[in-house]
Amino acid sequence: MRGEYWMEILQKKGVEAEFLPIKAPFWKNQRGNGMVRLSGQNIDEIRIRTRLLGGGAQGGNARYETNFKIYLDRPLQAVIKKAVTAKTRPIWQKKSMGVSWGKITDVEWIGGSITQALNQDTNLRMMILSVVQDETEIRIKPEGKSIVNIRKQEPEGRLSGSVDEFEAFDKIAKQVREIATTY
Numbered sequence: 001m002r003g004e005y006w007m008e009i010l011q012k013k014g015v016e017a018e019f020l021p022i023k024a025p026f027w028k029n030q031r032g033n034g035m036v037r038l039s040g041q042n043i044d045e046i047r048i049r050t051r052l053l054g055g056g057a058q059g060g061n062a063r064y065e066t067n068f069k070i071y072l073d074r075p076l077q078a079v080i081k082k083a084v085t086a087k088t089r090p091i092w093q094k095k096s097m098g099v100s101w102g103k104i105t106d107v108e109w110i111g112g113s114i115t116q117a118l119n120q121d122t123n124l125r126m127m128i129l130s131v132v133q134d135e136t137e138i139r140i141k142p143e144g145k146s147i148v149n150i151r152k153q154e155p156e157g158r159l160s161g162s163v164d165e166f167e168a169f170d171k172i173a174k175q176v177r178e179i180a181t182t183y
Contacts, residue, residue: 003034006046006161013163015041042173045069068150068169072180081142084176086111088128088138107132114140117175127168140176148176
C-alpha cells in the first residue's frame, strides 16, 4: 500500500488528490513509496516511506512511515513549535494471565498544549484507537520554519490506510492550524 492507494481512498471520498512518485530517498536506508498532494483539506500532503532500522539491508527490521504534512502560511515561533509537539501513549488493558500486555483500550496524547484539546476529543481518541496497533507510534512535530508533520510509524506488513484514518489525521491537522493561528 503506497501513495497510489492513498490517492484512490481520497478520490473516492471526493478529496482532490494528485499522486507524485518519489524517486530519490530522503535519507540513507529508506525507500520513498510516493507522495499525495491534497487541495482544500487541513492536511496538505501525505508521504509514505519505508525505513530500514537496525542492521540495514542485512537483517534490520523495516518500518512504514506515513507522514501527514501541514504547510502553514507563516513561520512557526518557538512557543508554537513547543505547543504543537506531541505523541501518543497507548493505554493497555493487562491480560489476567501470561506475559503479554493484552490490548490497547485507549490512547493518550502527551507533549505540548495541543494535547489538552486532543485528549478532550473523545471521538478523535476513538478514531485514533482504531488506527493504533501495539507497535504503532503517532507523533506531531514541527519541521523547518513553517511545516508541521503528523507521523504514523508502524512495523512493515502493517501499513494501513482508510477514509477513517484520513479523517482522524485531518482533524488533528485542524487543531494544529488553530493553535498556529492563535499565537
